[in-house]
Amino acid sequence: MYLTGINYLNIRNLISAKCLFSKKINFFYGKNGQGKTSLIEAIYFGITGKSFRTSNIKNILKYNAKSGAVFIQYTEKDMEKNIALNYKNGKKEYFYNKNKIMYDEFFGKINVISFIPDDINLIMSSPSTRRNFFDYEISQSNFTYYSKLKEFNQILKIRNKYIKERKHKTDIFKIYNDKFIEISSEIMEIRYEYINKITVLLNLNYRKLFNNKTELYLKYIPSVEIVNIKEVHNIFQEILNTQLEKDLYYGYTSIGPQKDDFMFLLSGLESKNFSSEGEKRSVIFALKIAEIDMIIKEKKEAPIFLIDDIISFFDSERQKKVIEYFKKRNMQLFITSTEKIDIDAKFFKIEEGVLYEEY
Ligand SMILES: Nc1ncnc2c1ncn2[C@@H]1O[C@H](COP(=O)(O)OP(=O)(O)OP(=O)(O)O)[C@@H](O)[C@H]1O
Ligand SMILES: [Mg+2]
Structure with missing residues (x-):
C-alpha cells in the first residue's frame, strides 16, 4: 500500500494544492518555517485524524479558519482508493471512497508511523x-x-x-x-x-x-x-x-x-x-x-513512514544507513529536511507553504 497523492485545505500555512507522490521516497526540503512539518502533519492527520504536534485539532487549521480538510489517494492491491477528513465546527467527518464512515472504520485503513524530533518526549x-x-x-x-x-x-x-x-x-x-x-x-x-x-x-x-x-x-x-x-x-x-x-x-x-x-x-x-x-x-x-x-x-503490509527533520536526528553516515534500510524494505517514505541530501528520491521544495515538485 502506498499514498499516491494528497490535497488539503486550510491546514497550517500550507497553500491548498494537489500533490502527487512517489511510491518510494518523497523528500521535502526548505528553509525554517516554510511548512515542512506542516506537510507531514497533514499526511498524518489525513490518515489518523490526529496530530503528532497538538492534541487540539483546532491548532492545525489555518489561523482564523473555521474548517479544514485533507483528501488522500492511495493504492492498495492495485486498486485506487481514497480517504478524506473534514473538520468543521469542532467536529470531524470521515470518508472512504467518498462515502461517509465512522472513525472506527476509518482507523487503520492506512497504517502510518511518524518519527519527529518531539518523539524524544x-x-x-x-x-x-x-x-x-x-x-x-x-x-x-x-x-x-x-x-x-x-x-x-x-x-x-x-x-x-x-x-x-x-x-x-x-x-x-x-x-x-x-x-x-x-x-x-x-x-x-x-x-x-x-x-x-x-x-x-x-x-x-x-x-x-x-x-x-x-x-x-x-x-x-x-x-x-x-x-x-x-x-x-x-x-x-x-x-x-x-x-x-x-x-x-x-x-x-x-x-x-x-x-x-x-x-x-x-x-x-x-x-x-x-x-x-x-x-x-x-x-x-x-x-x-x-x-x-x-x-x-x-x-x-508495511506502514507509511514519516521522518521530520532528518538532519536533526542523524549525521550523514546514519542518514544513509537509515534510508538504505527503508529502501531495502521497499517502504514508502516521507522525509523533511532543511537541506537537500544526495539520495534517490522525488524532491519537493517548500516555500511559504507552497510545494514545488522537482523533475
Ligand atoms: N495554524 C496555523 N496557521 C497558519 N500558519 C501556521 C499555523 N501553525 C503554524 N503556522 C506557521 O506555519 C509556518 C510553517 O511551520 P512548520 O512547522 O511547518 O515549518 P517547518 O518548515 O517545519 O520549519 P522548521 O524547519 O523550522 O521546522 C511557521 O511560520 C508557523 O509559524
Ligand atoms: Mg519543522
Missing part, C-alpha cells in the same frame, strides 16, 4: 504520554485492543462515579467492578504480550543500527506487580479489593491500566535518567522500526 515525559503512545500503536495492529480500550474507559468512568458517590455496596457497583477487573486484565495481558514481542525486535534493531555492544529493553510496568501474567485476573482482583478503602478515600480508582507505565532500559539503566540525547533519539528510532515489524506481522 516519549522517554522523558509522563506515563500518560507513553500509555497513549503504546495504546495507539497496539491498536494499529490489533483492532480488538482498540475496542477493549474504548470499553475500558467507559467502565472506568462509571466505576469512578460510583466510588465518588460511595455506592460501593450496591449490586450495580459489583457488576461494573467485575467488568472492570475482567477488561483491565485483558488489557494488561495484551500490553504485556505486545511489549514482550517488541522488546526483542527493539534490541535487535538497536544493536544492528546503532551499537552492537549495547542491550536495549522496553519494560512494561503495570500498576500492580504481576509475577505470572496467566494469573493477572486473580492477582488484580485481589489487589483491587484490598485497595477499595483507599479508592473511596481519594474518590477514584487508584490502580489499573490507567496507571500503567513503560520503561526504556539501555545497558540496564533507565534511559530517562542516564542516556545521552543521541542515544535517546536512537532508542526511539529503534522503537519505530520495531513497530514496522509488528504492523507487518499483523497486517501483512
Whole structure:
C-alpha cells in the first residue's frame, strides 16, 4: 500500500494544492518555517485524524479558519482508493471512497508511523504520554485492543462515579467492578504480550543500527506487580479489593491500566535518567522500526513512514544507513529536511507553504 497523492485545505500555512507522490521516497526540503512539518502533519492527520504536534485539532487549521480538510489517494492491491477528513465546527467527518464512515472504520485503513524530533518526549515525559503512545500503536495492529480500550474507559468512568458517590455496596457497583477487573486484565495481558514481542525486535534493531555492544529493553510496568501474567485476573482482583478503602478515600480508582507505565532500559539503566540525547533519539528510532515489524506481522503490509527533520536526528553516515534500510524494505517514505541530501528520491521544495515538485 502506498499514498499516491494528497490535497488539503486550510491546514497550517500550507497553500491548498494537489500533490502527487512517489511510491518510494518523497523528500521535502526548505528553509525554517516554510511548512515542512506542516506537510507531514497533514499526511498524518489525513490518515489518523490526529496530530503528532497538538492534541487540539483546532491548532492545525489555518489561523482564523473555521474548517479544514485533507483528501488522500492511495493504492492498495492495485486498486485506487481514497480517504478524506473534514473538520468543521469542532467536529470531524470521515470518508472512504467518498462515502461517509465512522472513525472506527476509518482507523487503520492506512497504517502510518511518524518519527519527529518531539518523539524524544516519549522517554522523558509522563506515563500518560507513553500509555497513549503504546495504546495507539497496539491498536494499529490489533483492532480488538482498540475496542477493549474504548470499553475500558467507559467502565472506568462509571466505576469512578460510583466510588465518588460511595455506592460501593450496591449490586450495580459489583457488576461494573467485575467488568472492570475482567477488561483491565485483558488489557494488561495484551500490553504485556505486545511489549514482550517488541522488546526483542527493539534490541535487535538497536544493536544492528546503532551499537552492537549495547542491550536495549522496553519494560512494561503495570500498576500492580504481576509475577505470572496467566494469573493477572486473580492477582488484580485481589489487589483491587484490598485497595477499595483507599479508592473511596481519594474518590477514584487508584490502580489499573490507567496507571500503567513503560520503561526504556539501555545497558540496564533507565534511559530517562542516564542516556545521552543521541542515544535517546536512537532508542526511539529503534522503537519505530520495531513497530514496522509488528504492523507487518499483523497486517501483512508495511506502514507509511514519516521522518521530520532528518538532519536533526542523524549525521550523514546514519542518514544513509537509515534510508538504505527503508529502501531495502521497499517502504514508502516521507522525509523533511532543511537541506537537500544526495539520495534517490522525488524532491519537493517548500516555500511559504507552497510545494514545488522537482523533475
Ligand atoms: N495554524 C496555523 N496557521 C497558519 N500558519 C501556521 C499555523 N501553525 C503554524 N503556522 C506557521 O506555519 C509556518 C510553517 O511551520 P512548520 O512547522 O511547518 O515549518 P517547518 O518548515 O517545519 O520549519 P522548521 O524547519 O523550522 O521546522 C511557521 O511560520 C508557523 O509559524
Ligand atoms: Mg519543522
